Amino acid sequence: MTKYGKFIGVGVGPGDPSMLTLKAVDVLKKVDYIFEAVGKNSKESISSKIVSAIEGITAIKIPLVFSMSRSHSQRKEAWVKNALLVCDKLKDGKDVAFVTIGDPLIYSTYTYLMKEVLNIIADIKVETIPGITSFQYSASRKNMPIVEDEETLMLLPAWKEEIVNLDLVKKADTVVCLKTYRTRNAIIDILQNSGKNNLLYAQRVGLEDEKISNSLDEIKKTSVEYLSHLIGRKK
Ligand SMILES: C[S@@+](CC[C@H](N)C(=O)[O-])C[C@H]1O[C@@H](n2cnc3c(N)ncnc32)[C@H](O)[C@@H]1O
Incomplete structure (x- = not known):
């Protein structure tokens, strides 16, 4: 055999x-x-x-x-x-x-x-x-709880704007958007409009040139990067 x-x-x-x-x-x-x-x-x-x-x-x-x-x-x-x-x-x-x-x-x-x-x-x-995911790593770098108590988590492949629509993201307390690339700035607006006031942008985390920031208006002015994601949380 x-x-x-x-x-x-x-x-x-x-x-x-x-x-x-x-x-x-x-x-x-x-x-x-x-x-x-x-x-x-x-x-x-x-x-x-x-x-x-x-x-x-x-x-x-x-x-x-x-x-x-x-x-x-x-x-x-x-x-x-x-x-x-x-x-x-x-x-x-x-x-x-x-x-x-x-x-x-x-x-x-x-x-x-x-x-x-x-x-x-x-x-x-x-x-x-299993491996540690990029968004667990970036949240940990900012000591940002991902979900607590009865909160819900939504994970989205955000390469198409249509995937990240306002009605959908309102349904979860925390939304993680992977594959944010050319859609990044539009998605930041959608997350902000859905009441996700605690926002984190992370790019190339764990690498020498990583960028992790809560200043989303500043991030909007920087160039986009494929290896990046956003986390939006209500609280
Ligand atoms: C094809 S998916 C792979 C996801 C991967 N399996 C995970 O668990 O994180 C690629 C996306 O993951 C995210 N990603 C993976 N590594 C990353 C890193 N080092 N920094 C920021 N985002 C990362 C980005 O959103 C990227 O567009």
């Missing part, structure tokens, strides 16, 4: 290697291969830089390029192609990790890759190692 390797999704936190969990470090030191998502024209990503900071890794690192196209079929084509590469190693009985920034189950390529891996080999063993 074929003994397949294990497929492990590892969250490596937002950027600062000291935010790696002991479990993530342990797993990354034990696996045979570490697959890392990289941009089309780069060899390294933030997750691969975090992994490079861990001493004692012997795994072979393999970069994977994913499509960022708006076309679902093009993205799917890349998930399948990369899943086949992962499955080649799993079929050889090798343990494989796929690293992802923040947590692997929050807006991550990992979940799509995992589904395609399971489509190819249904009885593969999968394990997911």
Whole structure:
């Protein structure tokens, strides 16, 4: 009977290697291969830089390029192609990790890759190692409670303004908007109009050039950044 390797999704936190969990470090030191998502024209990503900071890794690192196209079929084509590469190693009985920034189950390529891996080999063993998300990290830097008592939390992929509409954000006490990019200033207005008076903007957290600020009117004047998010809280 074929003994397949294990497929492990590892969250490596937002950027600062000291935010790696002991479990993530342990797993990354034990696996045979570490697959890392990289941009089309780069060899390294933030997750691969975090992994490079861990001493004692012997795994072979393999970069994977994913499509960022708006076309679902093009993205799917890349998930399948990369899943086949992962499955080649799993079929050889090798343990494989796929690293992802923040947590692997929050807006991550990992979940799509995992589904395609399971489509190819249904009885593969999968394990997911959680990671500290970017917004937990930024809130902690400002000692900002995310939710208390009976408060509710809403998490939104804010790359399209339509997703962050006033009626929707009014429904939660705290709203976290990830993927704020060109939409950033419009979203700040919406959060303010919904009564979220405690606002936090965070960009590239955990990295050398991080910016975390509560002065949203000032932030509006600065250039936008893909790796950024907003947290709006009523209190
Ligand atoms: C594809 S999602 C990945 C989310 C990730 N899995 C998590 O748990 O944070 C990418 C978005 O996460 C947020 N993000 C991830 N890392 C960040 C960082 N270091 N600083 C600020 N925002 C970050 C940004 O909103 C970015 O657009």
